[in-house]
Amino acid sequence: MTLNNFSIRKPNTVLIVEDEPLIALDIEQTLMNAGHICEIHTSNGDALRLLEHNTPASAILDIALKDGSSEQIARSLVCRNIPFLICSGSRSDDMADVFRHATWLPKPFEPSRLLDTVADVIAQRAIQGEMEQRA
Template sequence: MPIQNTSKPLVLILEDEALIALNLQDELQDAGYKVAGPFTTCATALEWLQTTTPDTAILDAALKDGPCREIALELSRREVPFLIYSGHHEDRQFLADFDHVTWIEKPVPPSVLVQACRQLLVGCD
């Protein structure tokens, strides 16, 4: 069910697996979200964050250039709710400071992530 309000929430996607990223992007857009990314490196995502703040974010724990720790810290500083979507349980060590963050292990249907984003946004109202 698409979001009904006039401004579409902006979701930042960090995902370096192209098929997962594109499926997730399509599913979010179909559900009424705007999508930033998908970004495949932390460096490009941090550059984007210099000028924009998303409403929520979906982070893979590690991208092509390493763990997403700096992005997670920046989003936390800005009080942007986010979740971590990773297929590797050992990636939890990269983001140990973020135990309170929702962690969804790959694979799940994109619709599960869309619903999780919706819950993150409802939680910050």
Template sequence: MTKQANAKPLILLLEDEVLIALTLQDELQDAGFAVAGPFTTCAAALGWLGAATPSMAILDAALKDGPCREIALELSRREVPFLIYSGHQENGQLLAEFQHITWIEKPVPSVVLVQACQKLLVGCV
């Protein structure tokens, strides 16, 4: 994806809980981000990644069709920063190879995620 100076950063959002997903989408958009998703399955997100690359991503550790490992690997290959926002405790088992990634355990106020996104994107400008 070519980054334009005035373009809003595009956040890929993977979340299978509808209320959480819609709230996050609204909060991110209000904070000045564009949002791809929310995607409720890994398959749908991988399909989207086949044609686009986000500025960063928020991944739930597991969606309706399983852990988000393949998406995390693809984002890593593309050097796209991401964080994990999950109801699963950070125990190193779900996404073991991504222990260095910021893991935010649900629930937290949306502002915490917005700030984490802003922090991740600072290093990418």
């Protein structure tokens, strides 16, 4: 529910944008076992609709989705200062500039590496927020 463009902040929630069901479920299960709440979306449109009214703690994006590049989602995350990581089999030198704001986790990956990377991304955002408050 939104009031006057109010975005509901969802602490500890990770937005997963992945169009391969088995990969999405594997990521979700790994994160849920570590205490995260997950929102899986398989398309640009679904993820962008979620972001209109919700603010996850972080996001995991695959670059190449069935309905195109997740570039617009990444731009929305950058504009809203939501940390995200790229989990993709694509080469990092082939990606749009907006993806360079993200931490890179190549597929395939070990579950422990996923958890460490998500924790790092969230911690970096917390440190950045503290620094901004002090400035």
